[in-house]
Amino acid sequence: MAIKVHGIALSTCTGRVLLCLLEKGLEYEIVPLDLANSAHKKQPYLSLNPFGQIPAFEDGDVQIFESRAITKYLSRKYKDTGIDLLGSSSLTETTIVDTWMEVESHQYNVPMQKIIRQMIVNPAYGIASDEKIIEEELEKLGKVLDVYEERLSKCKYLAGDFYSLADLHHVPYLVYFMRTLKSSVITSRPHVNAWWKDISSRPASVKLAESMRI
Amino acid sequence: MAIKVHGIALSTCTGRVLLCLLEKGLEYEIVPLDLANSAHKKQPYLSLNPFGQIPAFEDGDVQIFESRAITKYLSRKYKDTGIDLLGSSSLTETTIVDTWMEVESHQYNVPMQKIIRQMIVNPAYGIASDEKIIEEELEKLGKVLDVYEERLSKCKYLAGDFYSLADLHHVPYLVYFMRTLKSSVITSRPHVNAWWKDISSRPASVKLAESMRI
Numbered sequence: 316m317a318i319k320v321h322g323i324a325l326s327t328c329t330g331r332v333l334l335c336l337l338e339k340g341l342e343y344e345i346v347p348l349d350l351a352n353s354a355h356k357k358q359p360y361l362s363l364n365p366f367g368q369i370p371a372f373e374d375g376d377v378q379i380f381e382s383r384a385i386t387k388y389l390s391r392k393y394k395d396t397g398i399d400l401l402g403s404s405s406l407t408e409t410t411i412v413d414t415w416m417e418v419e420s421h422q423y424n425v426p427m428q429k430i431i432r433q434m435i436v437n438p439a440y441g442i443a444s445d446e447k448i449i450e451e452e453l454e455k456l457g458k459v460l461d462v463y464e465e466r467l468s469k470c471k472y473l474a475g476d477f478y479s480l481a482d483l484h485h486v487p488y489l490v491y492f493m494r495t496l497k498s499s500v501i502t503s504r505p506h507v508n509a510w511w512k513d514i515s516s517r518p519a520s521v522k523l524a525e526s527m528r529i
Numbered sequence: 530m531a532i533k534v535h536g537i538a539l540s541t542c543t544g545r546v547l548l549c550l551l552e553k554g555l556e557y558e559i560v561p562l563d564l565a566n567s568a569h570k571k572q573p574y575l576s577l578n579p580f581g582q583i584p585a586f587e588d589g590d591v592q593i594f595e596s597r598a599i600t601k602y603l604s605r606k607y608k609d610t611g612i613d614l615l616g617s618s619s620l621t622e623t624t625i626v627d628t629w630m631e632v633e634s635h636q637y638n639v640p641m642q643k644i645i646r647q648m649i650v651n652p653a654y655g656i657a658s659d660e661k662i663i664e665e666e667l668e669k670l671g672k673v674l675d676v677y678e679e680r681l682s683k684c685k686y687l688a689g690d691f692y693s694l695a696d697l698h699h700v701p702y703l704v705y706f707m708r709t710l711k712s713s714v715i716t717s718r719p720h721v722n723a724w725w726k727d728i729s730s731r732p733a734s735v736k737l738a739e740s741m742r743i
Contacts, residue, residue, distance in 0.1 A: 365676045366636060379624060381631035388624045410593060410602045417595035420634050422580060462579045 318343040321363060322370030323350065324526035327431070328382040329370040330487035333526070335386040337519035338483065339397040383416065386480055400480045408475065415473040415481035422459045426452040427488045435491045439529050449497075457500060460507055467506035471513070482514050489515070490524045532557040535577060536584030537564065538740035541645070542596040543584040544701035547740070549600040551733035552697065553611040597630065600694055614694045622689065629687040629695035636673045640666040641702045649705045653743050663711075671714060674721055681720035685727070696728050703729070704738045 318336065320343055322329030329345075336343045348354045348369060356367040363371035364380035372378070372385045374392070379385045390400040402408030429452045433444040466473060473481040489511060493501065502508045514520060532550065534557055536543030543559075550557045562568045562583060570581040577585035578594035586592070586599045588606070593599050604614040616622030643666045647658045680687060687695040703725060707715060716722045728734060 365679065366632075366673075377621065377624070379628060381628050381635065384624060384628040384631045387627050388620070391620055391623070406602070406605055407591070409605070410591070410598060413601050414593060414595050414598040417598045418580075421595065459580075465579065 319346050319373040320344070320370050321346045321348060321360065321372070323347060324523075325529060326369050327487035327491070328368070330490070330523055330527060331382040331484055332370050332372060332385045332389075334483055334486055334519055334523045335389050335400070335480070337522055338400065338517075339389060339393050341389070341393060341396065383420065383480075383484060386483065390480060398478065400478070400483065402474055402477065402479055408477075412474040412479045412481050415479075416484060418473075419481065419484045422462075423456070423485060424488070426455040426459065427492065430456065430497075431488055431491050434495050434497070435529065453497060453500060460500065460504055463510075464504040464506050467510045472510065478514065478517070482510075486514060486520055486523065487527070490520075490527050533560050533587040534558070534584050535560045535562060535574065535586070537561060538737075539743060540583050541701035541705070542582070544704070544737055544741060545596040545698055546584050546586060546599045546603075548697055548700055548733055548737045549603050549614070549694070551736055552614065552731070553603060553607050555603070555607060555610065597634065597694075597698060600697065604694060612692065614692070614697065616688055616691065616693055622691075626688040626693045626695050629693075630698060632687070633695065633698045636676075637670070637699065638702070640669040640673065641706065644670065644711075645702055645705050648709050648711070649743065667711060667714060674714065674718055677724075678718040678720050681724045686724065692728065692731070696724075700728060700734055700737065701741070704734075704741050 318341060320329060320332055320336070322332070322345065324330060324333060324345065333343075333345075348360065350369075354360055355364070355369055360371065361367055363373070363378055366380070368380070370382060370385070371380045374388075377388070379388055387401070394401075394403060402412035429448060433449045433452075437444050463473070470476055472478050489501070492498065493511070493515075501511050515524070532555060534543060534546055534550070536546070536559065538544065538547060538559065547557075547559075562574065564583075568574055569578070569583055574585065575581055577587070577592055580594070582594070584596060584599070585594045586602075588602075591602070593602055601615070608615075608617060616626035643662055647663045647666075651658050677687070684690055686692050703715070706712065707725070707729070715725050729738070
């Protein structure tokens with residue numbers, strides 16, 4: 316049975332899963348959801364994701380939700396298809412990938428989610444953006460990226476000299492962020508900028524970005 | 530060389546690591562930090578955790594930060610010491626543990642962190658609590674726990690009928706939360722309450738809770 320992703324390509328969480336599928340070169344089907352009619356808040360969707368969020372994922376009999384759990388599953392199940400994304404060669408590498416995945420979740424994702432909501436999502440729905448929130452969260456994001464700048468001066472990717480889920484998880488939000496007037500937050504940091512140029516030019520990232528046009 | 534945890538037992542993120550060490554029955558040393566003088570924001574600590582947060586962790590030559598990356602490292606490195614905390618027997622179990630660890634990070638941790646800041650941390654520092662934030666975040670937490678209630682009506686623990694990191698990661702915040710006047714958010718949900726009674730009565734959890742007295 317084919318891999319099914321329930322969601323929409325415009326969603327950054329759905330995008331995280333699609334990017335992993337693209338990196339692995341796996342066939343998949345996007346099952347669109349009628350979000351306007353809150354299909355994700357009702358059955359049968361809630362049986363796939365009880366939190367009523369997108370995406371949800373099916374691989375034959377396997378059903379998973381939470382985008383980062385789905386990418387980990389794909390990286391383990393299809394370890395030998397395409398590149399290894401988990402630093403599986405040693406416990407040390409696995410641990411460094413884990414660490415920078417946690418950094419993405421707990422340091423980067425928190426301000427970035429709020430910035431993208433204010434700068435991309437709200438305008439798309441005709442809702443006014445809150446400039447105060449944008450400025451506050453940009454300041455927090457800048458501090459996080461200062462640590463990234465230092466880190467990326469020592470190695471090409473976040474977990475070392477190999478591309479991994481730790482990098483991949485950052486891509487969907489950055490696709491949107493780099494289209495805003497605040498992209499200098501990235502471009503002004505030379506090593507972060509070089510990292511973004513590298514990871515965004517991967518064929519899978521280019522393909523994902525094409526599908527993320529609001 | 531002994532395992533070293535740089536942090537303080539009162540910190541919930543430090544507590545997450547200590548609880549994993551206690552479950553595994555491993556020897557460790559807590560290296561206290563002079564937080565009042567911002568030792569965590571200066572060198573040499575920043576070389577252990579570049580984000581200037583606690584905890585940081587050392588196991589011989591291995592240095593790790595981000596509490597959930599540390600617990601995963603411990604669970605892998607000391608897989609055969611004490612109980613398995615990662616659902617390592619199959620990809621399906623590993624994936625379900627991953628999923629509920631992500632739920633902890635992205636659904637539960639977000640409101641819980643704000644509630645504990647307002648109800649426990651601020652009063653300890655003589656800062657007024659914001660009742661509006663508490664009420665808003667309690668409502669969000671309640672919705673998350675409604676999903677937990679349904680989940681825990683089907684299995685004893687979050688990832689199935691076995692205790693795992695998915696449960697363990699919830700413990701430190703709940704230790705504090707259950708001492709507040711809002712503990713009925715847990716006790717009013719029978720399956721969540723039974724789960725909490727079970728996981729909080731584990732010897733490791735009891736020992737951790739004893740060290741979390743403000």
